Amino acid sequence: MSQPSRPISRRSLIAGTAAAAGGALLSKLPASADAQQAAAAPAAAAPPVVGDPTKAPGAPTTAVGERSPFVTPKRAPVGEITGTTLTPIQDLAGTITPADLHFARIHSGIPTIDPAAHTLLVHGLVDRPMSFGVADIKRFPSVTRVHFIECSGNGRSAYRTPKPDMTPQQVDGMMSNSEWTGVPLSLLLREAGVKPGAKWFLAEGGDSCLLSRSIPVQKANDDALVVWAQNGEPLRPEQGFPIRLLLPGFEGNSNVKWLRRIKLGTEPFMTRWETSKYTDPLPGGKVRQFSFEMDAKSIITSPAFPERLSAPGWWAIRGLAWSGRGRITRVDVSTDGGATWQEAALRSPATPKAQVRFELPWRWTGEQSFLMSRAVDETGYVQPTFAELRGVRGPGTDYHFNSIRGWKVARDGSVSFEANT
Amino acid sequence: MRRARVELAACAIALVLSACTPESRDAAVRDKLPDRFGIGRAATPAELAVSDVDVGPDGAGLPAGSGTPEQGAPVFLTNCATCHGNDGEGKPPLYPQIIGGPRSRAPSATTGRTRRPCSITSGAPCRSPPRAR
Numbered sequence: 020m021s022q023p024s025r026p027i028s029r030r031s032l033i034a035g036t037a038a039a040a041g042g043a044l045l046s047k048l049p050a051s052a053d054a055q056q057a058a059a060a061p062a063a064a065a066p067p068v069v070g071d072p073t074k075a076p077g078a079p080t081t082a083v084g085e086r087s088p089f090v091t092p093k094r095a096p097v098g099e100i101t102g103t104t105l106t107p108i109q110d111l112a113g114t115i116t117p118a119d120l121h122f123a124r125i126h127s128g129i130p131t132i133d134p135a136a137h138t139l140l141v142h143g144l145v146d147r148p149m150s151f152g153v154a155d156i157k158r159f160p161s162v163t164r165v166h167f168i169e170c171s172g173n174g175r176s177a178y179r180t181p182k183p184d185m186t187p188q189q190v191d192g193m194m195s196n197s198e199w200t201g202v203p204l205s206l207l208l209r210e211a212g213v214k215p216g217a218k219w220f221l222a223e224g225g226d227s228c229l230l231s232r233s234i235p236v237q238k239a240n241d242d243a244l245v246v247w248a249q250n251g252e253p254l255r256p257e258q259g260f261p262i263r264l265l266l267p268g269f270e271g272n273s274n275v276k277w278l279r280r281i282k283l284g285t286e287p288f289m290t291r292w293e294t295s296k297y298t299d300p301l302p303g304g305k306v307r308q309f310s311f312e313m314d315a316k317s318i319i320t321s322p323a324f325p326e327r328l329s330a331p332g333w334w335a336i337r338g339l340a341w342s343g344r345g346r347i348t349r350v351d352v353s354t355d356g357g358a359t360w361q362e363a364a365l366r367s368p369a370t371p372k373a374q375v376r377f378e379l380p381w382r383w384t385g386e387q388s389f390l391m392s393r394a395v396d397e398t399g400y401v402q403p404t405f406a407e408l409r410g411v412r413g414p415g416t417d418y419h420f421n422s423i424r425g426w427k428v429a430r431d432g433s434v435s436f437e438a439n440t
Numbered sequence: 441m442r443r444a445r446v447e448l449a450a451c452a453i454a455l456v457l458s459a460c461t462p463e464s465r466d467a468a469v470r471d472k473l474p475d476r477f478g479i480g481r482a483a484t485p486a487e488l489a490v491s492d493v494d495v496g497p498d499g500a501g502l503p504a505g506s507g508t509p510e511q512g513a514p515v516f517l518t519n520c521a522t523c524h525g526n527d528g529e530g531k532p533p534l535y536p537q538i539i540g541g542p543r544s545r546a547p548s549a550t551t552g553r554t555r556r557p558c559s560i561t562s563g564a565p566c567r568s569p570p571r572a573r
Contacts, residue, residue, distance in 0.1 A: 138487070140483050140487065140488065140491055140492075141483075142483055142488055142492070147482060148482065148483040148488060149480045149481070149482065149483055150480060150481055150482070150483040150484070150487060151479070151480040152480070155479050155480045158477070158479050159477060159479060160469065160473060162466075162469060203466040203469055203470070205466050205470060206469075206470065206473070206477075209470070209475060209476065210476055210477065210479065210480060221494055223491075223494070229493070231494060240466065240467070241466065242466055279491065280491050280492075282492070282494065284496070286497070287497070288494055288496060288497065289496075289497040290494070
């Protein structure tokens with residue numbers, strides 16, 4: 020004992036005893052600030068060493084739950100005011116994206132909005148220009164539905180600058196799937212009385228760039244919602260708190276967050292977000308505009324980079340599939356680069372404009388393999404190969420990258436991304 | 441029940457005529473509800489004046505003012521030309537051509553050169569480019 024001796028306090032004795040029994044670093048004992056500090060410090064690095072959890076009491080209850088220290092999914096990149104943070108789709112199971120991992124595309128930061136002061140104006144070609152508070156909107160009949168939101172730029176880097184060491188998150192992390200609760204937009208429009216000549220409406224957000232898009236009134240009569248809740252709780256700020264527009268199946272940008280204004284008109288408003296952005300250049304100088312619907316798409320999330328298959332044998336090929344036009348009816352999987360295809364099982368209910376989990380049990384022989392998935396939706400649309408998509412859209416197209424994604428499995432079990440399908 | 445059958449039949453007819461989008465999805469919700477709930481209040485002219493700031497493709501909504509290309513040229517040269525060139529020709533790939541291309545800010549449809557967010561989009565507010573004040 021070279022350390023200077025000091026009295027052993029009751030606290031350190033308890034902490035020491037608990038540490039010896041295991042689990043003390045995890046348990047946030049309310050009486051012990053030392054224990055909290057100790058718990059906070061190693062949580063950032065490697066998970067703490069755990070002893071036998073059957074030999075000492077575990078941690079007390081907390082007001083808000085946390086993930087296990089062994090589970091650390093993260094969005095990335097982060098820190099931009101004008102940028103995107105992507106969902107770690109390779110870390111998720113089932114189909115619902117945890118709200119705190121839902122991707123976010125922001126154009127001018129995430130505003131802090133007081134719901135008591137926020138209103139939604141409905142005006143333009145209406146009989147009665149209306150102002151709805153958030154509490155007003157919650158008094159209307161509500162519906163709860165599961166839908167994906169996908170940024171129309173999802174997959175851009177995989178299309179333009181593919182690399183073998185791209186993760187599913189980096190390939191297609193600009194999409195997420197949630198249960199949303201809100202009022203059908205048509206009920207709000209009926210309250211204001213849409214005039215016969217109104218064919219389009221402007222939806223404007225309350226962030227500092229007033230992001231706005233023109234949407235056909237038909238979509239409001241179809242299935243558009245003004246939502247205030249996601250996965251059982253109020254919207255997260257980066258998802259549009261207190262209210263956002265939800266246009267099932269339409270490109271993410273049109274699902275205007277922090278919704279503050281809807282203006283009815285006879286024609287599109289031609290905002291920045293539907294002219295210089297969110298339009299798709301094509302070979303020959305033409306440009307697609309108002310390409311709202313997200314085409315059917317799928318991606319294998321496992322096996323995928325940076326996974327490594329430890330040994331030949333049975334492995335589950337798992338992934339997600341979705342379509343902005345309706346239900347996914349089939350997902351095919353190839354393990355030989357598209358020479359042959361097998362129908363995968365759909366492991367979750369296939370509902371319209373929502374993600375479905377597919378799976379194919381696969382016996383890996385240890386040989387080089389080339390995994391692909393191909394989604395088909397209820398309209399008969401078949402997810403195209405990279406060559407097919409590029410042939411139609413050209414190398415410089417800017418949105419809607421839904422070509423078949425590939426993963427190559429090497430003999431050593433390592434997995435790498437392959438865009439060229 | 442009868443209504444559901446009628447809707448199904450209408451949907452089937454529409455399916456034959458064209459693509460049957462689920463346009464009746466929320467109609468089923470709406471049909472059982474009153475036309476109006478009387479929730480919310482009339483928007484006031486004052487709050488509309490504050491928020492109704494969009495400018496239509498025909499120029500409707502522009503603030504009062506006037507100008508000529510001759511008056512605008514020095515404004516462009518001061519605020520825009522450094523990146524986009526004196527004639528809007530751009531400096532690809534960082535600063536896109538803003539006149540004459542298939543789409544302003546578009547990457548080349550033939551070369552596929554990646555467009556980069558340039559300085560005018562890298563900070564708040566995103567309603568850039570910088571405007572004359």
